[in-house]
Amino acid sequence: MKNRKLLMIPGPIEFTPAVLRAIGMPTTSHVAANFIDVFGQALEDLRKVFLSPSGQPFILAGSGTLAMDMAAANLVEPGDVALVVNTGYFSDRFATMLERYGAKVTKVGAGEVGGAPTLQEVEAVLQSMKPKLMTITHVDTSTGVATNVKELAALGRKHGALVIVDGVCAIGGEVMRQDDWGIDVVLTASQKAIGVPPGLALLVAGPKAMEKFKNRKSPVSNFYADWHEWLPIMQAYELRKPSYFGTPAVNLVWALHVSLQEILREGMEARFTRHTRLGTSFKAAVKALGLKQVPLRPELYAATLSAIYYPVGVDASMLKQVDEAGVLVAGGLHPAIKTKYFRVGHMGAVTEADILSTVGAVETGLKKSGYRFEVGSGIAAAQKTLSN
Numbered sequence: 001m002k003n004r005k006l007l008m009i010p011g012p013i014e015f016t017p018a019v020l021r022a023i024g025m026p027t028t029s030h031v032a033a034n035f036i037d038v039f040g041q042a043l044e045d046l047r048k049v050f051l052s053p054s055g056q057p058f059i060l061a062g063s064g065t066l067a068m069d070m071a072a073a074n075l076v077e078p079g080d081v082a083l084v085v086n087t088g089y090f091s092d093r094f095a096t097m098l099e100r101y102g103a104k105v106t107k108v109g110a111g112e113v114g115g116a117p118t119l120q121e122v123e124a125v126l127q128s129m130k131p132k133l134m135t136i137t138h139v140d141t142s143t144g145v146a147t148n149v150k151e152l153a154a155l156g157r158k159h160g161a162l163v164i165v166d167g168v169c170a171i172g173g174e175v176m177r178q179d180d181w182g183i184d185v186v187l188t189a190s191q192k193a194i195g196v197p198p199g200l201a202l203l204v205a206g207p208k209a210m211e212k213f214k215n216r217k218s219p220v221s222n223f224y225a226d227w228h229e230w231l232p233i234m235q236a237y238e239l240r241k242p243s244y245f246g247t248p249a250v251n252l253v254w255a256l257h258v259s260l261q262e263i264l265r266e267g268m269e270a271r272f273t274r275h276t277r278l279g280t281s282f283k284a285a286v287k288a289l290g291l292k293q294v295p296l297r298p299e300l301y302a303a304t305l306s307a308i309y310y311p312v313g314v315d316a317s318m319l320k321q322v323d324e325a326g327v328l329v330a331g332g333l334h335p336a337i338k339t340k341y342f343r344v345g346h347m348g349a350v351t352e353a354d355i356l357s358t359v360g361a362v363e364t365g366l367k368k369s370g371y372r373f374e375v376g377s378g379i380a381a382a383q384k385t386l387s388n
């Protein structure tokens with residue numbers, strides 16, 4: 001038997017053989033000419049993946065939380081008013097971080113878990129508070145809720161707020177057009193739809209964000225994340241020149257270079273379409289099995305992940321049965337509903353076969369947990385959607 005499970009959690013995900021080979025390569029110097037070239041190319045490619053020709057990319061060793069921290073540390077000055085569009089656990093995390101750097105934060109809440117504030121609700125707060133910054137979680141991994149980033153960002157800009165998007169569970173899967181949508185900062189981590197093992201914080205900052213950073217009156221109160229240190233490093237790598245502030249994660253950057261090239265070979269539009277198609281087929285299976293999703297309305301469904309309530313009589317012990325059927329899915333994360341639902345990531349190098357295997361394993365888990373349904377109905381619904 002194969003000694004491995006299909007990894008279908010919302011990050012880390014399954015990685016391609018070429019990416020994994022880069023991780024296993026003999027490590028070279030961070031100032032070797034071939035590595036400088038690879039780092040420089042990765043920075044250039046990041047702009048293309050974020051669809052942000054005008055952006056300044058940053059690649060740092062660290063997780064997605066560091067990417068959020070980098071945005072907060074460099075862009076917040078004490079006393080700045082900030083608005084957080086709150087769709088779950090990771091929006092709350094951003095609010096806590098902004099407060100740590102001295103921002104006065106207002107959250108526009110989702111109401112119920114699985115909801116998202118309306119554009120009108122967000123605009124009303126923008127109008128009354130005139131915030132300097134606004135954060136949006138593109139896909140909140142705790143709820144599977146995808147926000148209408150394009151429209152929300154347009155409102156933020158209209159009211160003069162710098163728009164920061166947490167795209168950790170989105171970039172490389174959900175549609176994101178950073179420049180066209182006028183988004184000032186988009187950030188992510190390597191281990192999700194970007195397709196590289198955990199360990200890189202990735203961020204692209206637009207001209208308005210860099211201007212706010214350059215005009216700061218107060219020092220950046222985070223040593224590691226300070227752009228005063230990292231901006232010259234990123235610029236040097238793009239100019240193919242050696243430089244040093246903190247040692248880059250050489251093998252991960254190499255793997256990132258490989259993955260970004262794979263993503264661009266697929267093409268961003270094709271990649272967005274594939275994620276929508278595979279996400280839709282998985283959700284069709286969920287519906288056919290009679291299960292309810294955490295997002296309250298279909299327009300809030302993410303393409304990269306599904307969050308699904310256990311049916312009556314089934315609990316988290318079902319996940320062990322799914323695991324034994326060969327697929328790893330994730331338990332709940334949002335504190336209010338943690339034990340009541342599970343999560344399935346379908347992003348990055350995910351294929352039709354992965355979707356069908358996962359639906360099959362979920363059916364096995366449900367059956368062994370005593371849930372009554374027509375075995376095969378989920379697979380049939382997913383297949384039907386895929387063959388359309």
Ligand code: PMP
Nearest residue numbers: 063064065090139141168169189
């Ligand atoms: N934001 C979102 C939307 C996430 O999904 C995650 C990770 N699940 C993070 C931020 C934090 O990223 P990391 O775990 O890599 O620090």
